[in-house]
Amino acid sequence: MIPAPTVGISYPATLLCLVFIFLVPCAAAGLALISTGLGRSRSAAHSMMSSMCVLAVAALAYFVCGFAWQGFAGGPAHVALVGGKEWSWIAFGEFFLRHQALDGSPASLAALLGIFSVGLAALIPLGSGADRWRLGACCASTAVLAGWTYPLFAHWVWGGGWLAELGTNYGLGRGFVDTGGAGTIQAVGGLTALSIAWILGARHGKYTHEGLPTAIPGHNGVLVMLGCMLALIGWLGLNSAGAILYNGAEPGQTVQVAINTILSAAVAALTAAVITHARFGKPDASLTANGWIGGLAASSGACAFVSPAMAAMIGLLAGALVTFSVEWFELHMSVDDPGGSISAHAMGGLWGVLSVGLFARIPAMGDAGMHESGDTGQWLAQLVGIATLIGFVLPMTYGLNWLLDRMYTQRVAAEGERQGMDLYELGAGAYPDFIVHNDEFTER
Amino acid sequence: MRFFGFLLLLAGWVIVLTALALMAADAPRIAFVLAGVGVEIVGLVLVIRAHPLRRGAHE
Numbered sequence: 001m002i003p004a005p006t007v008g009i010s011y012p013a014t015l016l017c018l019v020f021i022f023l024v025p026c027a028a029a030g031l032a033l034i035s036t037g038l039g040r041s042r043s044a045a046h047s048m049m050s051s052m053c054v055l056a057v058a059a060l061a062y063f064v065c066g067f068a069w070q071g072f073a074g075g076p077a078h079v080a081l082v083g084g085k086e087w088s089w090i091a092f093g094e095f096f097l098r099h100q101a102l103d104g105s106p107a108s109l110a111a112l113l114g115i116f117s118v119g120l121a122a123l124i125p126l127g128s129g130a131d132r133w134r135l136g137a138c139c140a141s142t143a144v145l146a147g148w149t150y151p152l153f154a155h156w157v158w159g160g161g162w163l164a165e166l167g168t169n170y171g172l173g174r175g176f177v178d179t180g181g182a183g184t185i186q187a188v189g190g191l192t193a194l195s196i197a198w199i200l201g202a203r204h205g206k207y208t209h210e211g212l213p214t215a216i217p218g219h220n221g222v223l224v225m226l227g228c229m230l231a232l233i234g235w236l237g238l239n240s241a242g243a244i245l246y247n248g249a250e251p252g253q254t255v256q257v258a259i260n261t262i263l264s265a266a267v268a269a270l271t272a273a274v275i276t277h278a279r280f281g282k283p284d285a286s287l288t289a290n291g292w293i294g295g296l297a298a299s300s301g302a303c304a305f306v307s308p309a310m311a312a313m314i315g316l317l318a319g320a321l322v323t324f325s326v327e328w329f330e331l332h333m334s335v336d337d338p339g340g341s342i343s344a345h346a347m348g349g350l351w352g353v354l355s356v357g358l359f360a361r362i363p364a365m366g367d368a369g370m371h372e373s374g375d376t377g378q379w380l381a382q383l384v385g386i387a388t389l390i391g392f393v394l395p396m397t398y399g400l401n402w403l404l405d406r407m408y409t410q411r412v413a414a415e416g417e418r419q420g421m422d423l424y425e426l427g428a429g430a431y432p433d434f435i436v437h438n439d440e441f442t443e444r
Numbered sequence: 445m446r447f448f449g450f451l452l453l454l455a456g457w458v459i460v461l462t463a464l465a466l467m468a469a470d471a472p473r474i475a476f477v478l479a480g481v482g483v484e485i486v487g488l489v490l491v492i493r494a495h496p497l498r499r500g501a502h503e
Contacts, residue, residue: 083465170464170473198495333492377470383477384460391457391484395450 013244014104016251020241021109024116027234028055031123033227034293035339038218038286039130042420045430050126050135054142058122061147062115067100068093070114070151072107073160085169087162091155106245113241114154117185118146120238124189127339128197129410132204132417135425137410141196144400150188153393157184158246163388166381173378174362176385179247179257180239180300182352187389188397190297190346193337195398200411202336204418213330216338221285228269228292235261235296243304253304260303260311261296267312268295268348271319287323290340294322294348301352305360314355318348350386357382446494452487456480 009017032051039047071077071091080087093100102108122142129138156163157178167175178184207213218224236258243249243257272291276284298318299311306314325343329335335342356362357379404410416424423429463476 085465166464333495335495380474380477383481384464387457387460387477387481387484390488391453391460391480395453398450 008248009106009109009244010250013249013251014109016254017109017241017244018104018112020237020244020254021113021116023237024113024120024234024241026230027238028116028120028123030227030229030231030234031120031127031293033223033230034289035123035127035130035341037220037223037227038127038289038339040216040420041219041431042422042429043131044219044422045428046135046421046426047126047130048430049426050133050138051123053135053139054122054126055119057139057142058119058146059115061143062118062151063097065095065147066118066151067097067111067114068095068151069148070110070154071159072110073158073164075107075159077155077160086165087169088155088160088165089162090152091159109241109245110158113245114151117154117181117238118150120234121150121181121185121189121192122146124186124341124345125193125196127341128193128335128337129200130338131421132200132412133196134410134412134416137404137408140404140408141192141401141410144404145188145192145397149192149393149397149400150184153188153389154184156388157385163381163385166384167377171377172381172384173357174381176381177247177305177356177360177362177378178242178301178353178385179304180235180242180261182297182299182301182349182356183385183389185238186297186300186345186349187353188393190342190344190349191389191394192397192401193341194335194346195394195401196410197335197337197342198398199401199405202334203338204414206336207334211334213334213336218286218338224286224289228289231293231296232262232265235265235299239300239303242300247304249304256308257303259308260306261299263308263311264299264303264315264318265292265295267315268292268298268319268322271316272323275320275323286340287326290326290344291319291322293340293344294318294351297345297348298352298355300349301354302356302360305356305362310359314352314359317355318351321347321351350389353382353385353389445490449487449490449492449494452490453484454487456482456484456487459483 036044036047071093077088077091122145155161163176166172239261240254240257269288269292273283273288276287295315295318298314322343325347326340362378459480460477463473467473
């Protein structure tokens with residue numbers, strides 16, 4: 001067992017943290033609606049069904065073994081001595097949450113937040129695998145993500161792991177800081193989405209024989225925009241709960257977190273709208289929605305440690321990054337990502353992680369909550385975190401999903417894609433009484 | 445090429461970890477961390493180039 005700094009949480013902060021955690025499922029509902037709206041109408045019911053199953057599998061896997069491996073700061077963990085310093089690699093709590101007091105303690109709040117957060121991370125790949133990812137395969141992939149990939153990285157960041165201890169061990173600021181999960185939830189989910197897009201391949205008809213992408217617009221913009229609104233509520237809860245639980249913020253400090261969250265999303269969405277208007281003559285709804293989500297993802301990194309003006313700046317860059325990244329992935333990397341998950345979550349999340357090192361004034365944490373101290377080396381700690389996400393998490397999540405694909409093919413058969421996932425896998429469509437887009441049913 | 449790209453990604457990460465564990469002074473530690481990130485970028489480029497995903501066009 002390793003000693004770790006105990007974060008004292010007052011009773012009012014505990015209550016407030018609980019309320020914030022209860023808002024997090026709104027983000028999951030939002031992401032589900034966005035993935036569905038940006039997909040084809042013939043796969044809409046399948047998309048929502050997949051979202052619900054993914055949430056269920058993620059919660060179950062996290063309950064069975066996820067939290068045991070994630071652990072919490074101060075909990076039991078496997079430690080390696082590296083150069084005389086203790087590196088905590090993985091927790092070894094008991095499976096099935098046995099002997100875990102579920103009483104409002106910081107550890108129990110971490111378990112509760114984790115069970116929702118892991119669902120959120122697992123929903124992200126659904127956007128990139130839309131219209132061709134089999135239901136059983138996405139459930140199996142979710143079990144791997146929620147039972148291993150997410151808990152491992154979450155332990156390193158939130159469970160007193162080696163990334164969190166970079167400050168203590170090597171004097172790198174306060175160690176890797178990730179208030180609401182820009183790296184832990186968004187980047188991990190986004191990089192898994194990239195792996196899934198690579199493994200599944202593009203949708204039939206997405207690219208011409210010359211390799212040029214064709215537009216396959218989402219079938220319901222209203223669902224997408226409603227999803228964005230819901231996601232905001234969830235993110236307010238996610239960032240605020242993370243600030244209290246992992247950064248020792250007092251209840252009053254969550255006002256700043258909330259303002260920074262909405263400002264980042266707002267500026268990112270407006271930036272995407274302005275850029276698309278300037279380039280295409282009219283603002284693009286789906287890219288603006290992706291900008292909004294990218295701004296939310298980016299806000300999760302530094303929302304507790306930056307001024308509102310800086311949060312707006314983070315959003316501005318996130319909006320631009322997401323807009324150009326969507327095009328870059330589609331045109332130059334030939335990655336078919338119908339929901340824009342890779343750009344909004346992976347790119348937005350990685351930018352959020354980096355923004356902590358560039359803009360945040362990181363306070364030291366003690367029993368009395370947060371107070372100012374220096375931030376020397378914080379940028380290097382954040383860079384090490386990014387290097388870990390790209391250099392370790394991406395190969396691992398790709399490798400695990402590739403193995404899964406060898407055992408159980410993840411992509412639906414060509415006939416299923418032509419028919420639509422609704423009819424082929426569920427036996428009934430989302431809109432049985434009418435055909436939304438005639439051309440979707442044209443044989444290609 | 446894909447396998448080699450992922451291998452480079454992992455190698456870059458190991459360089460970053462090694463820099464943390466073995467370099468005590470700031471300057472070499474930063475230099476080696478940046479070198480590790482550089483190796484990761486090369487690996488990422490290889491992985492990207494190994495995935496010409498135009499399956500839809502060929503089916």
